[in-house]
Amino acid sequence: MxxxxxxxxxxxxxxxAEKLNQMGIECYCPVITQIKQWSDRKKKVEVPLFNSYIxxxxxxxxxxxxxxxxxxxxxxxxxxxxAIVRNEEIEIIKKxxxxxxxxxxxxxPYKKGDRIKLETGVFxxxxxxxxxxxxxxxxxxxESLGCVxxxxxxxxxx
Numbered sequence: 001m002x003x004x005x006x007x008x009x010x011x012x013x014x015x016x017a018e019k020l021n022q023m024g025i026e027c028y029c030p031v032i033t034q035i036k037q038w039s040d041r042k043k044k045v046e047v048p049l050f051n052s053y054i055x056x057x058x059x060x061x062x063x064x065x066x067x068x069x070x071x072x073x074x075x076x077x078x079x080x081x082x083a084i085v086r087n088e089e090i091e092i093i094k095k096x097x098x099x100x101x102x103x104x105x106x107x108x109p110y111k112k113g114d115r116i117k118l119e120t121g122v123f124x125x126x127x128x129x130x131x132x133x134x135x136x137x138x139x140x141x142x143e144s145l146g147c148v149x150x151x152x153x154x155x156x157x158x
Contacts, residue, residue, distance in 0.1 A: 003028075003057045003085040005076035012071035013048040019069045026057040030093050049097065055085055116140075123149065 008016045017029035030049040076083045132139035140149040
């Protein structure tokens with residue numbers, strides 16, 4: 001069975017995961033412990049590692065059953081198909097969270113000026129600098145080739 005990525009309402013990750021587990025659907029909502037400070041106290045709280053995302057493992061035919069849970073919005077898609085996460089990647093996340101040497105983890109989106117390495121396509125293995133990010137496209141500068149790429153999304157990725 002494959003692991004899929006489910007997009008939830010903001011701040012509903014743990015609630016959705018609990019409901020899916022009650023339905024018998026295997027899911028994983030990675031959480032980390034952070035210290036939050038208010039004006040009168042500090043408190044350790046468990047927060048999801050990935051905001052608005054949880055992972056579910058179920059047969060392809062049963063994918064629609066997750067929509068019975070309030071708080072589930074949609075599946076995350078990649079190249080027009082539901083995004084699949086390999087078991088090894090889920091295990092890496094689980095092991096990383098348990099590592100006592102890691103004190104704080106943040107997942108940040110790409111931003112203007114970031115250097116990335118293209119992994120697929122005609123320009124695979126090329127280094128690029130993100131020049132612009134919009135809701136419809138990326139503009140990347142490939143210094144080694146002396147060119148600028150404009151990559152359009154098929155659908156809204158956000």
